Amino acid sequence: STECHNQDKVSMGTIASRDAMRVLQLTEQVLATTLLATVQGLRIRIERKELDLASLPVAVQAMYNDICSFFEPLVEDRPMESLLRFTIDAIQTQRWALYQ
Helix, strand or coil, X not given: CCHHHCCCHXXXXXXXXXXXXXXXXXXXXXXXXXXXXXXXXXXXXXXXXXXXXXXXXXXXXXXXXXXXXXXXXXXXXXXXXXXXXXXXHHHHCCCXXXXX
16 A cells, blocks of 8 residues: 555555455456366266165255256366356356355
């Protein structure tokens, strides 16, 4: 802060709020990526019979099944921007029952 906290309160507030919004957007992107990576990992463990889907809580099973409906298994590199945007939108609109 400059000017003994006298002159920059308003301008610093708008810059800080804009920066906070960007941090939230980046956090949502990381969360969406982590969620898809987790589903990919669960798929592999279920396929190898290392995990039984029925052992997971019902809400998690429903979320997993829903994500599998729009997220094809990732076998090789492919563009994922539209999938990530869709997943971010699902997080923002609280698509799954885990928010309750």
